[in-house]
Amino acid sequence: MPELRKDPVTGRWVIISTDRARRPSDFVREKVQIRGSGFCPFCYNNESKTPPEIMAYRPDGSARNTPGWTLRVVPNKFPALRIEGQLNRQGEGLYDKMEGIGAHEVIIETPDHSKTLATLLRPQIEDVLWAFRDRVVDLKKDRRFKYILIFKNHGDAAGASLEHTHSQLIALPIVPKRVHEELDGAMEYFRYKDRCIFCDMIQQELETGVRLLAQSETFIAIAPFASCFPFEVWILPRAHQSAFEESMKPEFERFALILKDMLMRLDQVLELPAYNFVIHTSPLPNSSNDYYHWHMEIMPRLTKVAGFEWGTSFYINPTPPEEAARFLREAAVQANVAS
Amino acid sequence: MPELRKDPVTGRWVIISTDRARRPSDFVREKVQIRGSGFCPFCYNNESKTPPEIMAYRPDGSARNTPGWTLRVVPNKFPALRIEGQLNRQGEGLYDKMEGIGAHEVIIETPDHSKTLATLLRPQIEDVLWAFRDRVVDLKKDRRFKYILIFKNHGDAAGASLEHTHSQLIALPIVPKRVHEELDGAMEYFRYKDRCIFCDMIQQELETGVRLLAQSETFIAIAPFASCFPFEVWILPRAHQSAFEESMKPEFERFALILKDMLMRLDQVLELPAYNFVIHTSPLPNSSNDYYHWHMEIMPRLTKVAGFEWGTSFYINPTPPEEAARFLREAAVQANVAS
Numbered sequence: 221m222p223e224l225r226k227d228p229v230t231g232r233w234v235i236i237s238t239d240r241a242r243r244p245s246d247f248v249r250e251k252v253q254i255r256g257s258g259f260c261p262f263c264y265n266n267e268s269k270t271p272p273e274i275m276a277y278r279p280d281g282s283a284r285n286t287p288g289w290t291l292r293v294v295p296n297k298f299p300a301l302r303i304e305g306q307l308n309r310q311g312e313g314l315y316d317k318m319e320g321i322g323a324h325e326v327i328i329e330t331p332d333h334s335k336t337l338a339t340l341l342r343p344q345i346e347d348v349l350w351a352f353r354d355r356v357v358d359l360k361k362d363r364r365f366k367y368i369l370i371f372k373n374h375g376d377a378a379g380a381s382l383e384h385t386h387s388q389l390i391a392l393p394i395v396p397k398r399v400h401e402e403l404d405g406a407m408e409y410f411r412y413k414d415r416c417i418f419c420d421m422i423q424q425e426l427e428t429g430v431r432l433l434a435q436s437e438t439f440i441a442i443a444p445f446a447s448c449f450p451f452e453v454w455i456l457p458r459a460h461q462s463a464f465e466e467s468m469k470p471e472f473e474r475f476a477l478i479l480k481d482m483l484m485r486l487d488q489v490l491e492l493p494a495y496n497f498v499i500h501t502s503p504l505p506n507s508s509n510d511y512y513h514w515h516m517e518i519m520p521r522l523t524k525v526a527g528f529e530w531g532t533s534f535y536i537n538p539t540p541p542e543e544a545a546r547f548l549r550e551a552a553v554q555a556n557v558a559s
Numbered sequence: 560m561p562e563l564r565k566d567p568v569t570g571r572w573v574i575i576s577t578d579r580a581r582r583p584s585d586f587v588r589e590k591v592q593i594r595g596s597g598f599c600p601f602c603y604n605n606e607s608k609t610p611p612e613i614m615a616y617r618p619d620g621s622a623r624n625t626p627g628w629t630l631r632v633v634p635n636k637f638p639a640l641r642i643e644g645q646l647n648r649q650g651e652g653l654y655d656k657m658e659g660i661g662a663h664e665v666i667i668e669t670p671d672h673s674k675t676l677a678t679l680l681r682p683q684i685e686d687v688l689w690a691f692r693d694r695v696v697d698l699k700k701d702r703r704f705k706y707i708l709i710f711k712n713h714g715d716a717a718g719a720s721l722e723h724t725h726s727q728l729i730a731l732p733i734v735p736k737r738v739h740e741e742l743d744g745a746m747e748y749f750r751y752k753d754r755c756i757f758c759d760m761i762q763q764e765l766e767t768g769v770r771l772l773a774q775s776e777t778f779i780a781i782a783p784f785a786s787c788f789p790f791e792v793w794i795l796p797r798a799h800q801s802a803f804e805e806s807m808k809p810e811f812e813r814f815a816l817i818l819k820d821m822l823m824r825l826d827q828v829l830e831l832p833a834y835n836f837v838i839h840t841s842p843l844p845n846s847s848n849d850y851y852h853w854h855m856e857i858m859p860r861l862t863k864v865a866g867f868e869w870g871t872s873f874y875i876n877p878t879p880p881e882e883a884a885r886f887l888r889e890a891a892v893q894a895n896v897a898s
Contacts, residue, residue: 221641221659224656224733225656226654228653230736232736233733235640235659236659300574300576301574305560314567314760315564315565315785316565317562317564320560320563320574320575320576369871394563394572396572397571397872397873398872417653420653428652445651445654498871532837533872536639
């Protein structure tokens with residue numbers, strides 16, 4: 221029997237369908253494999269083919285825009301938003317608009333074209349997280365920005381246009397609606413219960429265990445109760461924390477470990493799937509609060525562009541998260557060893 | 560310069576990007592062409608291969624589940640929801656769920672496998688609209704249902720699993736969040752202005768003309784100001800009307816005409832694109848009101864599964880709707896002749 225489940229934060233209902241494809245092998249898809257053929261602007265010696273770097277980790281002290289880096293952040297060559305200018309808010313009859321001011325940056329996670337985020341060493345993944353943080357801290361100084369969206373498109377089916385492993389960051393002069401929905405839902409729960417809804421979810425998931433994927437002393441990974449997508453994975457800090465960029469150093473280490481573990485499990489169970497991840501965190505400038513809890517949402521791209529879901533934000537998920545959790549838990553992965 | 564535009568109803572901001580692909584020829588995609596090879600459960604003589612029909616238009620008075628029909632409605636063979644049972648609402652700790660009760664039906668628009676909705680004759684398209692209405696009127700009697708979603712997936716990239724032209728209907732025991740957002744936005748505007756926001760939009764679009772695609776005495780087609788997708792098209796009744804199923808007979812005729820016109824224009828300008836459409840209408844059971852205005856949203860599938868848009872509901876649209884409107888207006892299409 222299919223089930224309708226409500227996301228406790230946003231209030232969105234999702235159909236958890238049980239009569240359709242559900243097991244990992246039921247999803248027809250292309251493996252994300254690194255072909256490595258052709259010119260790549262993210263490889264060593266092609267530094268001049270990207271816009272000049274914003275920052276880079278260069279343990280050898282090499283010069284800007286030259287090889288030697290271990291991680292490099294550059295502006296997106298085809299940015300969705302422009303950094304220069306004023307917002308210039310204005311009306312047009314009953315419509316509202318403003319200039320497309322913002323930042324759109326690319327985090328090149330490694331010079332090694334053959335790697336994926338899952339196959340990087342744990343300390344390299346930690347560096348990617350540090351780069352996210354460093355960029356957020358820097359962009360926070362620009363008071364035009366209200367939200368920083370950190371995300372990754374991995375594989376063609378997830379919208380990646382270059383295969384060399386990279387993440388992206390968009391600094392926005394507005395808070396996206398979906399973030400507002402989460403904030404509002406979390407705030408309403410807090411008003412009612414005086415507790416963070418995500419903290420309560422973590423508590424319940426640890427108690428029941430059916431949707432629990434992994435836990436360390438600092439993080440928890442779960443298959444969310446009202447998953448919109450098959451094999452969706454959330455990673456949350458166990459202690460209340462509203463903003464990603466305020467994480468402490470040991471937390472980045474722990475986050476890198478559980479993220480690697482989850483990506484390796486997804487790669488094993490779903491055979492190198494395309495995926496997106498998005499870091500959900502509090503808006504700027506005052507990102508410390510009692511009601512919101514930052515987390516990462518990982519969405520494997522297993523189903524075709526899901527038709528009407530786009531226009532309706534109404535999702536049908538063919539894999540109950542409890543089943544997804546069972547497959548992901550049973551995967552034989554040793555992230556510790558690989559680090 | 561990119562622009563941020565706010566959807567006046569939902570409050571969602573969209574980036575109208577101007578430095579990326581924008582012209583029809585900039586989008587790489589597969590044409591939706593009817594191959595016609597292999598077995599098709601929607602063709603004549605295969606009536607037993609679908610679940611028994613719910614209704615059919617049979618001008619020749621032929622028997623149920625036999626050939627002779629011009630349009631046929633059957634339950635989806637792999638339904639997302641089940642018609643039998645009770646909702647059985649319950650909690651699970653802090654989570655809420657209910658049984659997946661609902662209807663999931665398929666409207667087979669013609670027995671002719673070689674046709675698409677765009678190439679059907681105008682009276683045939685009118686019959687499709689009548690079938691939508693007839694099913695809504697029937698399902699409305701079931702008080703478990705709160706919303707009826709009518710949509711179409713055309714082409715592989717839009718999520719169609721069978722190429723024989725068909726639409727779908729899902730009757731839901733809840734109102735989808737996106738519909739709630741629209742209703743709330745429209746209601747807020749009505750409280751403030753004592754006018755329907757869609758009526759005001761229609762007025763403004765007729766006055767400025769820059770996003771106007773077509774108008775008849777009863778309908779208007781526009782490229783919406785804050786289009787989420789390139790070449791998005793909305794069709795709205797010009798006079799205020801909150802519920803699709805309450806349309807009068809001459810309106811169905813007029814709607815069929817403008818719908819055919821728009822689909823033919825999209826086919827010409829974008830070279831047979833995959834697309835989805837969704838009818839946005841008021842929830843059941845009391846679908847008459849002053850603040851909401853039913854309409855159809857047509858979304859061509861030109862861009863790849865747009866990565867982070869899924870998780871954030873934050874959209875980047877590379878084609879300003881004013882440019883899309885220019886291309887669609889200039890298309891040489893004569894829907895009248897084809898009828």
